[in-house]
Amino acid sequence: MKRKQIISNLLSITLALSVVGCGNVINKGEESVSQRIEADAIKEEAFTTIPEEKLVTDYMKKQLAHDVSFIEDGNQFINLYFFDKQPTDSTLISRYGLEYNTQTIYKAKDLHFKYADLYDAGMTTLYTQLHIKNETGDKFVNNKLLKQIVGYLSDIWNSQKNDDYVLAEEFQEKNSNEAFQKYLKENDIEIKDITYPTFVTGFNYVVGADVATVKVNIKGTQNKKEFEKTLALDFYFAPSKDIRTCVKLDDELSDKDFEIMAVSTGTVPADQFDTFFKYDINKAKEKFGIS
Numbered sequence: 001m002k003r004k005q006i007i008s009n010l011l012s013i014t015l016a017l018s019v020v021g022c023g024n025v026i027n028k029g030e031e032s033v034s035q036r037i038e039a040d041a042i043k044e045e046a047f048t049t050i051p052e053e054k055l056v057t058d059y060m061k062k063q064l065a066h067d068v069s070f071i072e073d074g075n076q077f078i079n080l081y082f083f084d085k086q087p088t089d090s091t092l093i094s095r096y097g098l099e100y101n102t103q104t105i106y107k108a109k110d111l112h113f114k115y116a117d118l119y120d121a122g123m124t125t126l127y128t129q130l131h132i133k134n135e136t137g138d139k140f141v142n143n144k145l146l147k148q149i150v151g152y153l154s155d156i157w158n159s160q161k162n163d164d165y166v167l168a169e170e171f172q173e174k175n176s177n178e179a180f181q182k183y184l185k186e187n188d189i190e191i192k193d194i195t196y197p198t199f200v201t202g203f204n205y206v207v208g209a210d211v212a213t214v215k216v217n218i219k220g221t222q223n224k225k226e227f228e229k230t231l232a233l234d235f236y237f238a239p240s241k242d243i244r245t246c247v248k249l250d251d252e253l254s255d256k257d258f259e260i261m262a263v264s265t266g267t268v269p270a271d272q273f274d275t276f277f278k279y280d281i282n283k284a285k286e287k288f289g290i291s
Contacts, residue, residue, distance in 0.1 A: 051183040052263040055174035063208030074121025108246040168259040206280040232266025
């Protein structure tokens with residue numbers, strides 16, 4: 001009888017220990033799953049990409065889809081209709097099926113309605129050249145454009161109110177501020193400090209926009225771990241809506257003649273600035289998902 005009672009007690013103890021053991025395993029399992037879910041929630045290492053790359057506008061999609069030779073076609077288009085200069089490439093008119101008569105005075109709005117891409121490409125170059133000629137290229141790039149870049153980074157990235165930039169209406173509608181804050185939250189990122197660029201490293205032309213490349217240093221935490229990262233950023237400046245919609249046709253220059261139409265990580269990494277710098281339009285298309 002005593003033997004049966006001892007065995008019974010041993011079985012009870014064994015079962016109790018088993019239950020406690022299982023409880024510990026379940027808790028550890030829950031903790032492991034919780035940690036895995038937390039890790040999965042962080043989608044990527046901080047600033048491997050930036051949320052603005054997913055906010056590409058139809059304007060930029062259309063412009064970047066063109067071959068770079070389209071820039072020169074746009075220049076010749078403006079020269080033909082606004083300055084009565086015959087194109088150096090005699091195929092321009094036939095290539096795009098342009099209506100042209102030396103005796104006809106063409107209205108800008110009609111030209112934009114019929115040949116919007118050529119008009120935008122040509123006006124981008126025209127107003128860029130006017131600014132560079134009037135202010136010298138360095139002042140235009142490292143003063144006016146850089147001021148907008150710093151203003152954008154301060155306001156959108158660093159949450160410090162700044163009105164020194166102008167967003168193109170199409171890009172503004174994408175709400176980059178909301179997208180950026182969502183990106184920080186989803187990836188558990190907190191920005192502690194941003195060292196703003198003091199000069200533009202690279203300046204290039206694409207169809208319908210000027211591209212200013214800068215270097216930015218960011219310090220912060222991700223998942224409560226400190227990080228520091230130096231980024232290359234490309235800012236795409238398109239002519240203002242007034243210029244693109246023919247409201248403005250004069251040569252009175254303004255700080256608002258160019259607006260931020262897009263932002264992406266640089267096609268050249270920041271650590272290659274000193275040894276190699278060449279804007280790569282094909283990489284730009286990849287970043288924006290343009291084929």
